[in-house]
Amino acid sequence: MRYILIIFSLILITFSAVIGQVDPVVTDSLAPVPAPPAPVTEVAVSDKANDHGHALIIEWKRSLDDGAGSNAVMLYEIFRSEFPDSAFKMVGSVPLGNERFEDIGTIEKESRDYIPDNTNLYYRVDAVTIDPVVRTSSEVYGPVQSYSNWFHKGRVPVLTAVLIFGALMVYFVSVARKGTELYVRPLAGIAAVDDAIGRATEMGRPILYILGLGTADMISTIASFTILSRVAKQVAEYQTELIVPCYDPIVMTVAQEVVKSSYLDAGHPDNYKEDSVFYITTNQFAYVAAVNGIMLRDLPATNVYMGKFYAESLILAETGAVAGSIQIAGTDEVGQLPFFIVACDYTLIGEELYAASAYLGREPIMLGSLKAQDYAKAAVIVLMILGLLAINVHLNAFIEIFKVVD
Amino acid sequence: MKRQIPVLLVFVFGVFMIFQYFSPHEYSEWIYKFLMDWIYIIGIFAMALGIWSLIHVSYDKIKNKRHDWGYSVVTLAALFIMMFFGITGFDENGEWGFYFMTQEGLTNPMFRNFFNHILVPIETTMFSLLAFFISSAAYRAFRARNVLATMLLVSALVVMLRFNPYFGEAVGLYMNKIAAWLLNVPNMAAKRAILIGIGLGMVGTALKVVLGIERGYMGKG
Amino acid sequence: MKKTTLIIMAGVTVLFLLSWIIKALALEGMQEDYIKKAFLVTFSAFLTLSILSFLYRDNPFYKFAEHLFVGVSAAFWMSMGFWSTIVGNLIPRLSQNLSVFFKVHYIPGDFNFRFYIPVILGLLLLMRLSRNYGWISRWSLAFIVGTTAGLNFIRYLRSDFIKQISATFVPLLVDWQGTGHFFSNLDLSASGQLVMMLANWTIFLGVMSGIIYFFFSKEHTGMFGRASRFGIWVLMITFGASFGYTVMGRISLLVGRITFLFRDWLGFNI
Structure with a gap:
């Protein structure tokens, strides 16, 4: 029995040896096994700058077999681990020709893509051929850590602008506080507001104040609140009626507060009617339909449009013009300015809307801020001329200063 | 108390928002996200104030039998009926109840009918009124008798008539070219000048708000 | 209410009912619920015409459509806000019980x-x-x-x-290589150097004078005044151009509405 087993084993060994000799010939005729490519070199990993952490940048020099040599590299796979020699996990891949990968993780600990901050990490880059098994790993790079940045260096130009503008503002406001007389040129639209209120009083007709479609947090709406407070104060003094239909409930709330305290300031708190500032609806054209109705039924002597306006500007302003009201508009929505200019008697263009609140109040502090804005504009002109000179003499360093990284 | 706390709140949150722009740090981003969520949620509560004001004004009109009070009945009826359809509906078992928001949106068929056959036609018609109003506005511009209005009108005419076939091919071609130039070159210059001005105005106003100089939004100018 | 107003209102109501019947007859056999569908289309047309009637003057039909629109849109906005923000985003984070009630997934x-x-x-x-x-x-x-x-x-x-x-940092001077197509066929959109320089100069001077126009703390006299004057000219030309540009877009909106009236309501094959 034992002999039979030995003989059988010998036959088996001989047989497999024969097959073994044949085998390579068969596979050869199917496809060539690529040789392992040259590894990538000079792997370098660094923390991604100016970010909230949890991200690193991996750079390398491509394999000699990428686009040259045996041309075998198809892609690079990037691996990360918290240990120098084990537990590497693939975090991404880039096609051949690339030498950079951003490993951007999430900040949620539960997530699969989470990258811990302030923890030692190790990276390696594999050059992979068409057969994913055939690959060459680079040397492991590490340890390296990712971390959160407190300051975004790409935003220095903005910070500089904030500081300069803030300083100008504080300086001129304090100058104004000391009682220095500051000159501002007259603005036709502003004078018109006073006249219009007088006219409404004479005619015994109301004043319609439209705050636009902006929400209470838009700066144009905030500027409009300030103008409303002046208008309401004068209206209270003249004892004219004021109508303020609103598009946004928060705007309505604020407008009620503004009008109420203006009446109080004017010494006529009893004349304030809660329903003079009311909400219509938060639908652009339903709002327009209702305001159109008010214009034709209550026949206001004056319509004031201040704030954010969109396509409805023309419908409102034209209906008001047809109704024969004096119309004063102001908006920072460039696309709507032409319509107001055509259909209204006075239009405050862009920045004039913001200036209007300072003008109407004639408060020195507000005028101080206008002065700061004017100095900033002067600075803009100087910078623009310098920039032009720089670009024409190819002084790119100057232009680079204005690059803001988003 | 009534004025100091709001001014302080404005200052603290305003300064934080300026700070967070320069600081990409995880913590500052985290708080930023909170604050954005909060604004959104508070806005929803304001809805109640708006609806309350609408009901109050309409009811007041009806109660005192003011001029055209009958139309306020239409407003209130439309509001309540639409709200009823807006917060009730069929659930997945086909039963009527206080629920109906599904993947496809609001499923109450009456809500959809109101939307498609009242809201949409009126809205699009209101929008289309612009075609008439822009014509009457153009006519108004025609009558203007000063240099600035004339400049506006001439450039409007050039752009408006740029595709007009009646001028003959040669004139039409140049008109089109001039219109394109007007829309690209001076347009860009003017927009930029306005934007720089607006930017400064906004920045100035925002800074005044944060520093508590401008308090118009609180009812104190 | 005046007698004529009543007569007109009665006339419009009769016309509306007639239109409904005719539309229903036209849709019969073609669609299910044809009576309801005919009503909806006729009602939409009625509202469309009511709003358009505003162009003539304010009238009861416009007032009706306006007040209906206000009520429906306010409720629409409120319902959407309630379901998407309060039920959709807030409740799942606040309370498990409320989440169950509103059939939304609680997010711990x-x-x-x-x-x-x-x-x-x-x-x-x-x-x-x-x-x-x-x-x-x-x-x-x-x-x-x-x-x-x-x-x-x-x-x-x-x-x-x-x-x-x-x-606004644009090159005002370029290495001169000829005028391009400017003189040969007055091509303003060509990329010839003269045109490019002209455009860059216009942008530069336009922006500068525009900013000067917005100066508040200096009187607009002398050189400064002239620059500001040029600034407002550029602004006005621009406003004119963008006004002219918008006209065509607005007219196409009207065409859409007219198509609805003639095709969907009156059934013309346009």
Whole structure:
């Protein structure tokens, strides 16, 4: 029995040896096994700058077999681990020709893509051929850590602008506080507001104040609140009626507060009617339909449009013009300015809307801020001329200063 | 108390928002996200104030039998009926109840009918009124008798008539070219000048708000 | 109400009913629920015409459509806000029981308590309705205004200010290589050097004089006045151009509505 087993084993060994000799010939005729490519070199990993952490940048020099040599590299796979020699996990891949990968993780600990901050990490880059098994790993790079940045260096130009503008503002406001007389040129639209209120009083007709479609947090709406407070104060003094239909409930709330305290300031708190500032609806054209109705039924002597306006500007302003009201508009929505200019008697263009609140109040502090804005504009002109000179003499360093990284 | 706390709140949150722009740090981003969520949620509560004001004004009109009070009945009826359809509906078992928001949106068929056959036609018609109003506005511009209005009108005419076939091919071609130039070159210059001005105005106003100089939004100018 | 108004209203009602019947007869056999569908289309047409009637003058039909529109749109906006924000986003983070009630998935989280703060601020905002404690609502407003003022301060400083300045750095002089197509066929859109220089100079002078126009603290006289005058010219030409540009777009909106009336309602094959 034992002999039979030995003989059988010998036959088996001989047989497999024969097959073994044949085998390579068969596979050869199917496809060539690529040789392992040259590894990538000079792997370098660094923390991604100016970010909230949890991200690193991996750079390398491509394999000699990428686009040259045996041309075998198809892609690079990037691996990360918290240990120098084990537990590497693939975090991404880039096609051949690339030498950079951003490993951007999430900040949620539960997530699969989470990258811990302030923890030692190790990276390696594999050059992979068409057969994913055939690959060459680079040397492991590490340890390296990712971390959160407190300051975004790409935003220095903005910070500089904030500081300069803030300083100008504080300086001129304090100058104004000391009682220095500051000159501002007259603005036709502003004078018109006073006249219009007088006219409404004479005619015994109301004043319609439209705050636009902006929400209470838009700066144009905030500027409009300030103008409303002046208008309401004068209206209270003249004892004219004021109508303020609103598009946004928060705007309505604020407008009620503004009008109420203006009446109080004017010494006529009893004349304030809660329903003079009311909400219509938060639908652009339903709002327009209702305001159109008010214009034709209550026949206001004056319509004031201040704030954010969109396509409805023309419908409102034209209906008001047809109704024969004096119309004063102001908006920072460039696309709507032409319509107001055509259909209204006075239009405050862009920045004039913001200036209007300072003008109407004639408060020195507000005028101080206008002065700061004017100095900033002067600075803009100087910078623009310098920039032009720089670009024409190819002084790119100057232009680079204005690059803001988003 | 009534004025100091709001001014302080404005200052603290305003300064934080300026700070967070320069600081990409995880913590500052985290708080930023909170604050954005909060604004959104508070806005929803304001809805109640708006609806309350609408009901109050309409009811007041009806109660005192003011001029055209009958139309306020239409407003209130439309509001309540639409709200009823807006917060009730069929659930997945086909039963009527206080629920109906599904993947496809609001499923109450009456809500959809109101939307498609009242809201949409009126809205699009209101929008289309612009075609008439822009014509009457153009006519108004025609009558203007000063240099600035004339400049506006001439450039409007050039752009408006740029595709007009009646001028003959040669004139039409140049008109089109001039219109394109007007829309690209001076347009860009003017927009930029306005934007720089607006930017400064906004920045100035925002800074005044944060520093508590401008308090118009609180009812104190 | 005047007699003529009543007659007109009665006439319109009869016409509306007639139109409904005719539309229903036309749709019969073609669609299910044809009576209801005919009503809806006719009603839409009625509302469309009511709004258009405003162009003639204010009238009861417009008033009806307007008041209906206001009520429906306010409720629409409220329902959408309620379901998408309160039920969709807030409740899943606040309460498991409420989530079950509204059939939404409860999202547990370590920091869900933070969503109570805006709820409290929102409730404070509602204090406005109270005569004596209305001032508390200012706290919520202050939060919103402060946060967004800070946000906008930075946003506009960056986008409207710094970026616009650097965009104006354009080459005014270029190495001269000829006029391009400017003289041969007055091609303003050609990339010939003369045209490019002309455009760059216009942009530069336009921006400068535009900014000068917006100077408030200096009288617009002399050289400064002339620059400001040029600035307002550029602004006006621009406004004219963008006015002219919008006209065509607005007219196409009207065409859409007219198509609805003639095709969907009256059944013309256009």
